[in-house]
Amino acid sequence: MGAKLCLAAKWAIPIVGEPIYDAVVVIDGTQIEGVYARAQFNTLYKAADIQRAEDYKEAVIVPGLINLHTHLDYSALRAFSTDLPFFQWIEELVGRSREWATDRFYQSALYGARLAAFTGASTIVDSSYSGQSAKALAEVGLRAVVGLELFGLADSEAEKNWNSWLERFENLHETEDPALRHSLDNDLITLTVAPHAPYTVCPTLWLKATTWAKKFNLPLMAHVAESTEESDWLAKESSVVRKFLAFALRENEDAEKLKPRWAGRGQSPIRHLKNYGLLDERLIAAHVVNADDEELRILAENNVKVAHCPRSNARLKNGLAPFLKMMEEDLDVGFGTDSLASTDDLSLLEEGQFALNAHRLNNKNCPLTARHMIECMTINAARALRMDHKIGSLQAGKQADLAIFALPPSPLTDTEKQALDPYNLLISGGARLKDLLVDGRFVVSEGKLMRR
Ligand SMILES: [Zn+2]
Known part of the structure; x- marks a missing residue:
């Protein structure tokens, strides 16, 4: 046996x-070799097999968490507006960031x-207006799927908008930025397309994105059914969205836009996407707050994935997504924190804790547990x-993406600790x-970011 890295912890x-x-995870190079109880580990390995060993003691080792929806581009807008309704908020967001230079x-x-990285997320799924988040994620050393955002409402301009997106994508893909080049070449970062939302992307343009993603077997990310205003606009056209579009596009005349x-x-947003053939197993739909049972079934039939973002939806007063029904429909649902412009932090543990409590508050018979929440984020x-x-997951042969969380001090005995539910321990605060x-x-060691 060669030299290994061993990580031990209470759980x-x-x-x-x-x-x-009392577990030990053994890592060989970039992959997990095995996950063992200590006694089993001791029978399988000799001291000479171990190159480096860390014993975290009062801690939990979990697979690196996966944040299924963020916009790291807007991180500097943390807490910029915590009270506005959705379309005023998005107008403010566009207004504040649209003159930013690339370096900003x-x-x-x-x-x-x-x-x-400090929240324990090893994989970030990011929709990026500028594309710069891909470079930032590479610099920090995280795994990521970054969708370069796509916009364009006029059918007559779909071809032009697609070609200009493709040119921006190719520039990013052929980057000479050393960190991003390394991450792309080592399969750590995947670049793809993110059609923004049904109220900013026309079906003709969206279909080009869907077809392209299928050709290259890539996921694609979009905002779907996030607000009642979006639903109202698709159902009966409405002045709220029209006013936002006029502001965002700096356009007062063009009816097509x-x-x-x-x-x-x-x-509805989901039926609209279905009618144009835009639902498939590659689509990761963020939010999905406004969806009835039949629409969730449509998502399930088309194997669409969902990023549940309850704290962002709460902040922007968009409501609580039908997460339980999504689970009943067997949809693949993960958590997204959304950007720091619409949530307090990027922590998935906080997101999961909030989700659990929000759905319990909403449903006296809520069957969700901490385990469900941790499964969603992994x-x-x-x-x-x-x-x-x-x-x-932590399984032999998987990539060694791991997060180790120290648990808050506890006066319990070892026997009492052993009886606790580690999922609850992890999600109930203080980890x-x-x-x-x-x-x-x-990527993070002893609470410090490691330089590449
Ligand atoms: Zn978003």
Whole structure:
């Protein structure tokens, strides 16, 4: 046996299978070799096999968490407006950021990527207006799927808008930025397309994105059914969205852009996307707050994935998504924090804790548990990305993406501790990230970001 890295802790939560008390995770290079109870580990390995060993003691080892929806580009806008309704908020967001130079986007995204690493997220799914978040995520060393955002409401300009998007994408893809080049070449970062939302992308343009993503077998990300205003606009056209579009596009005249022919046709966002053939297994739909049972079934039939973002939806007063029904429909649902412009922090543990409490508050018979929440931020999110063969659980052969959380001090005896539910321990507050590994490499060590 060659030299290995061993990480020990009171608990390991492999996700697939039951939690292990007094656990050791063995890593060989970029991959997990095995997850063991200490006694079993002692029979299998000799001291000479171990190159480096860390014993975290009062801690939980979990797979690196997966944040299924962020916009790191806007991290500098943290807490910029916490009271506005959705379309006023988005107008403010556009107004504040649209004159930013490229480097401002990069610095903002770098700040966000660093914060994200400290939350124990090893994989970030980011929709990026500028594309700079890809560079920032590479600089920090995280795994990521970055969708370069796509906009364009006029059918007659779909070809032009697609070509200009493609040119921006190719420039980013052929980057000579050393960190991003390394991450792209080593399969740590995947670049793809993110059609922004049904109220900013016409079906003709969106279909080009869907077809392209299928050709290259890539996921694509979009905002779907996030607000009642979006639903109202698609169903009966409305002045709230029209006013926003006029502001965002700096356009007061062009009816094709402000009141396209397919808006106001009595359709919900999900039915609208279905009618134009835009739902498939590659689509990761963020939010999905306004969806009835039949629409959730449509998403399930088309194997669409969902990023549930309850804290952002709460902040922007968009409501609580039908998460329980999504689970009943067997949809692959993960958590997204959304950007720091609409949430307090990028922590998935906080997101999960909030979700659990929000759905319990909303439903006296809520069957959700801490375990469901942790599964959503690991294996379910990996499935949503169709990367569950690589990440999302602690299993032999998977990539060594791990987060180690120190638990708050406890007066309990070891026997009492052993009886606790480690999922609850992790999500109930006070867990603090110690170390984060991506592909077996320490991104955070002893609470400090490691330089590449
Ligand atoms: Zn978003």
